[in-house]
Amino acid sequence: MTRDVAIVAFGQSEHRRDSSEFSEVEMLMPVLHAVLGQVGLTTDQIDFTCSGSSDYLAGRAFSFTMALDGVGAWPPIAESHVEMDGAWALYEAWVKILTGEAETALVYAYGKSSPGELRDVLTRQLDPYYVAPLWPDSVSLAALQAQSLIDAGLTDERRLAAIAARYGARTGADDYVVRPLRRRDCPPIHDGAAAVVLAAGDTARRLCPRPAWIRGMDHRIEAHSLGVRDLSDSPSTRQAAERAGAFDAPVDTAELHAPFSSQEVVLRRALRLGDSVAVNPSGGALVANPVMAAGLIRLGEAAARIHRGQSQRALAHATSGPCLQQNLVAVLEAS
Amino acid sequence: MTPAPAPRALQAPLVVEFPFTRSLGPVQSAFLTGLRERTVLGVRCHDGRVLVPPVEYDPVTAEELRELVEVAPTGTVTSWAWNPEPRQQQPLDRPFAWVLVRLDGADTAMLHAMDAPDAEGVHTGMRVRIRWAADRTGAITDIACFEPDEGGAARREPRAFDGRFADPVSGIVAPARLDYTYSPGQAQSRYLAALAERRTIGERCPACRKVYVPPRGACPTCGVATAEQVEVGPRGTVTTYCVVNIKAKNLDIEVPYVYAHIALDGADLALHGRIGGIPYDQVRMGLRVEAVWTEGGRYPDHYRPTGEPDADYDSYKELL
Numbered sequence: 228m229t230r231d232v233a234i235v236a237f238g239q240s241e242h243r244r245d246s247s248e249f250s251e252v253e254m255l256m257p258v259l260h261a262v263l264g265q266v267g268l269t270t271d272q273i274d275f276t277c278s279g280s281s282d283y284l285a286g287r288a289f290s291f292t293m294a295l296d297g298v299g300a301w302p303p304i305a306e307s308h309v310e311m312d313g314a315w316a317l318y319e320a321w322v323k324i325l326t327g328e329a330e331t332a333l334v335y336a337y338g339k340s341s342p343g344e345l346r347d348v349l350t351r352q353l354d355p356y357y358v359a360p361l362w363p364d365s366v367s368l369a370a371l372q373a374q375s376l377i378d379a380g381l382t383d384e385r386r387l388a389a390i391a392a393r394y395g396a397r398t399g400a401d402d403y404v405v406r407p408l409r410r411r412d413c414p415p416i417h418d419g420a421a422a423v424v425l426a427a428g429d430t431a432r433r434l435c436p437r438p439a440w441i442r443g444m445d446h447r448i449e450a451h452s453l454g455v456r457d458l459s460d461s462p463s464t465r466q467a468a469e470r471a472g473a474f475d476a477p478v479d480t481a482e483l484h485a486p487f488s489s490q491e492v493v494l495r496r497a498l499r500l501g502d503s504v505a506v507n508p509s510g511g512a513l514v515a516n517p518v519m520a521a522g523l524i525r526l527g528e529a530a531a532r533i534h535r536g537q538s539q540r541a542l543a544h545a546t547s548g549p550c551l552q553q554n555l556v557a558v559l560e561a562s
Numbered sequence: 563m564t565p566a567p568a569p570r571a572l573q574a575p576l577v578v579e580f581p582f583t584r585s586l587g588p589v590q591s592a593f594l595t596g597l598r599e600r601t602v603l604g605v606r607c608h609d610g611r612v613l614v615p616p617v618e619y620d621p622v623t624a625e626e627l628r629e630l631v632e633v634a635p636t637g638t639v640t641s642w643a644w645n646p647e648p649r650q651q652q653p654l655d656r657p658f659a660w661v662l663v664r665l666d667g668a669d670t671a672m673l674h675a676m677d678a679p680d681a682e683g684v685h686t687g688m689r690v691r692i693r694w695a696a697d698r699t700g701a702i703t704d705i706a707c708f709e710p711d712e713g714g715a716a717r718r719e720p721r722a723f724d725g726r727f728a729d730p731v732s733g734i735v736a737p738a739r740l741d742y743t744y745s746p747g748q749a750q751s752r753y754l755a756a757l758a759e760r761r762t763i764g765e766r767c768p769a770c771r772k773v774y775v776p777p778r779g780a781c782p783t784c785g786v787a788t789a790e791q792v793e794v795g796p797r798g799t800v801t802t803y804c805v806v807n808i809k810a811k812n813l814d815i816e817v818p819y820v821y822a823h824i825a826l827d828g829a830d831l832a833l834h835g836r837i838g839g840i841p842y843d844q845v846r847m848g849l850r851v852e853a854v855w856t857e858g859g860r861y862p863d864h865y866r867p868t869g870e871p872d873a874d875y876d877s878y879k880e881l882l
């Protein structure tokens with residue numbers, strides 16, 4: 228790796244349960260303008276644009292093309308899209324800059340879950356032969372994972388409640404959504420958007436007084452059949468972290484994409500995070516969960532801590548799919 | 563025209579529904595055909611493990627897997643979750659447990675539902691058996707669900723299986739339906755609300771001054787919000803067109819007919835519309851047209867000639 232690449236700006240929308248007053252591009256555009264404004268760039272100064280979103284949330288084919296209006300995509304720009312969380316769009320943009328084909332990149336992600344029933348929509352990403360015909364919803368699958376953790380002695384409902392309480396949930400009586408997960412263990416469902424700007428070397432130093440340098444980034448995936456996996460562990464997270472260099476030196480901050488309280492237990496173990504690490508100082512996905520952007524937000528929040536001088540070395544994690552199916556780990560440093 | 567206060571954004575139900583038709587590989591075909599015949603098959607990996615449900619390739623080494631074995635319809639719960647409010651398309655319509663079950667003879671677990679009276683009776687390690695569906699077609703839903711099996715505990719070794727059934731299934735049809743409430747946002751709501759009043763409203767880019775019709779909320783060249791509403795038309799110019807010769811399903815329009823790009827006067831983007839009131843072979847670029855509204859219609863039914871002289875090519879050449 229011969230080039231240094233940094234996150235130089237991060238912005239996000241207010242995340243709301245229902246944003247039906249606005250189209251996707253109307254929700255996204257203020258975030259794009261804010262993030263470009265932070266570094267004084269206009270869209271025509273961006274070499275590469277990459278986005279993450281899902282047609283299944285919108286219920287429309289090629290829904291991302293409408294959002295492209297917001298970046299001034301005509302006449303045609305160098306642009307790409309992943310039908311994934313924006314963290315994977317960031318990965319693609321990082322690779323693009325590493326190849327030397329771009330000096331700057333704009334990465335954004337957005338999702339409006341409010342038009343549909345997210346728990347049903349997410350079943351459509353599952354194995355279409357053996358699993359999707361049963362319509363197992365996202366909370367139910369996370370609950371199976373939580374029970375695996377409880378059976379393995381790695382957590383219990385009291386300790387899960389303590390995790391949720393750290394993010395502001397009340398302890399005490401709370402209904403099960405799908406046992407053993409209670410309402411406080413499950414994420415809110417939000418509409419929202421996020422964006423970051425990446426830049427290489429001296430360009431990054433010029434744009435940002437404290438760039439968040441990407442020292443390593445990798446993503447790995449589990450076997451796709453749930454019954455083949457040990458749901459209480461996340462070898463793919465561990466492997467991605469190893470390859471990203473996360474274990475080479477201690478981190479002071481970790482932004483974990485754990486939409487369910489139980490998934491934080493899995494990730495803390497896989498990433499060997501001790502008590503000295505500030506985990507999700509931003510509040511995490513248990514508080515703000517705009518689907519398709521929530522992973523990119525973890526990278527953005529970790530970078531913003533470095534921008535503000537609150538972190539020297541941070542780990543950021545994003546996940547996709549049922550029960551932490553696919554995991555991305557990035558290591559960011561202030562110098 | 564001054565910016566209009568935004569009307570409440572419109573909403574409409576949107577149903578996305580289609581049957582996915584999927585072909586099966588040899589291992590998947592044997593497994594699903596087996597379910598139809600009340601026989602559960604797994605596949606043996608090169609390391610000796612038996613995967614149920616079986617896959618075509620080893621999840622670790624990606625080697626091709628073809629050695630089928632028969633396992634028991636009984637097994638042990640390896641994890642569970644109590645679902646108090648089943649969702650519409652899930653296997654049971656009363657509270658049930660999701661279970662991962664390792665069938666006797668298998669080394670991996672399969673996901674399905676289990677019928678049980680309440681959560682208190684469900685635990686990891688409990689013995690369960692398959693309840694077969696009455697009508698079986700060669701699909702994962704041929705297993706209606708699992709049910710508790712207090713009696714048996716016999717762990718059985720898998721038996722070799724030649725994988726041959728009469729009339730094997732070669733594919734599945736998986737129907738899927740998702741219900742949405744579509745909302746087009748501010749700009750398109752303003753456009754649609756004005757159309758219902760027989761006015762066509764574009765929106766002007768504050769940077770390049772272009773007027774977009776229909777507006778989508780942003781200028782795709784400048785990447786900024788279009789906020790200023792501009793009434794355009796009602797007349798316009800055909801900038802280009804095609805002749806449609808094939809009748810679309812459920813469309814009550816005689817072919818051939820002309821579908822055209824129409825630049826309404828004052829607009830910097832052409833919209834689409836059907837041309838009527840003139841024989842199809844007399845439509846031409848530059849033809850001047852106007853919208854025709856039908857009683858109660860919320861948008862123009864078609865466009866017809868105004869009788870004006872044709873527009874100069876130079877006046878619309880940027881709007882093809």
Ligand SMILES: [Zn+2]
Binds near residue numbers: 767781783785
């Ligand atoms: Zn413009």
